[in-house]
Amino acid sequence: MLDLTGPPRPWPQALVRRFGAAHDRALERPDRWGTPPPHGDPALLERLAELFGAPLGRTVVTGGVRQFAGGWAGRTRTALVERPGFADIGLVLAGVAAVRALPWEELPGAARGSAERVTVWVTSPYRNPDGRSLDAAGRAALTELARAGHHVVVNQVYRWFAPPEELPPGCWGVTSLAKLCGGGSRLGWATVPDEDTVPPTLRGSGPATVWQRAWAGFLDRPTLASLYRSCVEPTLESRQIFTDRLGELLGWEFTGGGMSLLLSWRGAAEEQVLATLAEQELMVGPGSAFDADRGSVRLAFSGIDTAGAVLAADRVARLAAGAAGALAPVR
Structure with a gap:
């Protein structure tokens, strides 16, 4: 079959051993069970900035994209999600919001037709399942929605398979290591439009301190x-x-x-x-x-x-x- x-693809054994060593070093620190800072462990944030350009001050460590969606749910009373797309995102958001699933081309009109601020959720680059990426017109439309006051979230979890793609201005970004390292990595991060927009439900939402430090010690360019x-x-x-x-x-x-x-x-x-x-x-x-x-x-x-x-x-x-x-x- x-x-x-x-x-997920298996890691080489050399990387498995290297992660084990990084995890052991994290466990040896006396403050290993301390509460992580609101935005995430400083060593991990610096590593994310160094390797992926995650802006310090505007990056929040999370447990992944689904966990981010759970923390986001309720920010607006209506959420417009892409169709096709990972159906579980709509289900998570639907717990406290009215969710409409629409093709990319219909999302801007639906947002502009709303009497109040809405959440717009899309995945790019190479979204699951059809591998599409935003084109210039799509990016411009999302930028305009953000300027109009709507919350636009771009899920970049498939960034590992594509050339670097900048977030449209004013939009939120969310990604994780799931599609690079496996879903069990349970480590992601969100990029917020400015330092004053981190909602309380996302502060301190990252995994345990020892887990964040293990990844900080594991990840480097080689x-x-x-x-x-x-x-x-x-x-x-x-x-x-x-x-x-x-x-x-x-x-x-x-x-x-x-x-x-x-x-x-x-x-x-x-x-x-x-x-x-x-x-x-x-x-x-x-x-x-x-x-x-x-x-x-x-x-x-x-x-x-x-x-x-x-x-x-x-x-x-x-x-x-x-x-x-x-x-x-x-x-």
Whole structure:
């Protein structure tokens, strides 16, 4: 069975040992169980600034994107979230807000049509599931919404798979190490528009002091380079080989990038598509997990190598040939 559900890639053992040593050093400090400062441990904040350009004074350490969404929920009475996108974000925000899921192109008009300030949530670059990134017009529209007083949150959790992308001016940014190091890393950070806009629900929301210090002692440029070689580059290569192969076999064209893409089987129920792909020994993600259209499935490439990508493409091509054009990429 080829796993296209997006499991994390394993670290090299040398990095596992290095993290263990950093964790041990953090445990040796006498204040290891002290409460983290409101914005996060200073050593970690400095490391994030050094490696990723996270601005000191405007960066808040969090437990990840979902945890940020939980702390954000309730800031506005209405939240406009992207569609498709990770459906759990809308569910988290819906606990204390009215949530509407809309395509990117409809979000600005919906925000401008609101009588009060709203939250607008998008993911870029290379959003899950379809790999789209904001273009210049989309970035300008978000900037205008922020200037008009709306809260615009840009989830940059897939930044590891793309060239550097600056936040649109006035927007909030949120990211994590989940797609680089694995979801169990439970470490992320938010970038706020100015130093006076950190809501109380986000202050002190980062993980334990010892965990923050372990990561601060672990992350450096050689470590990042090793993580890219081991976890990012193989995923990008597998996706590229998959899309190239289907281009050769079927003439399909894929837009976007990153670690995932979206396929749609016109007229079929999601359960049917999942079962049919499973018969070809392909495990994929359900489109409903990303608020995608009926008959859609997400393919993510962190769980296969290049040989597996070729096999997966051949099996999809075989299904598409028998589907009379009903199976196609979502662009």
